[in-house]
Amino acid sequence: MMTQKTISLNEKTYNMLKKLKRENETYSDLITRLCKLQDPSSNDPLLEYSGLFSEDPELWDEIEKVIKDHRKSHLTSEID
């Protein structure tokens, strides 16, 4: 079960948040959404997915070699 934390806000900040809160959005959702706006990685899918290929480094070294060799096997000089 997710634990709850209580934070104190002054009235001005609370009213600012209240204005930004969307219908059916909890304050946790709202704060998460605002935090994401400040975090560039959340807007860049490549950063969000970094680590997708991070396991099995030896296999990936081999795979990268396969890609490199495949690319090298089709040279511009072959096109006339």
Place this chain on the structure above:
Amino acid sequence: MFLLDTNIVIGILRKREEILEKYKKLSEKNQKIYLTTYSLSEIYLVFKDQDFKKKFPEKRKIQKKLFNKLVELLKSQNRIIALSIKDAKKLGDLFYILKVNGSPIPVLDAIIGAIAISRNLIVLTSDKNHFETVKQLISEFKVEFW
């Protein structure tokens, strides 16, 4: 504006520290960073790798599924480029220049290079050899080696 070569995309996805740190800095500056459909095809080739298929059949399926999601997200941000007619004209010029100079390079490097020249993008790559050739032959070609 920048254009990622396949080795940089894989470097980010492999969490290669040096590449990832440089990429984060670039991303933080809200620079427009593109990649090509040709890099996607090279990565899709990965999922056909026999070793990968045999050793990690389930992992390969999951990674492919997640990679498809990543492609959709990049597509929604208009960050995936394919060869346009304008790019094709530049590619023809580049093929000719490489041929008359007797400097063959991989066709995919030429395609990525031509797209970058045509759209005034800086190529980010870890492959110095072939893109260096393009740089020497075409002054307007911009590249950074990571």
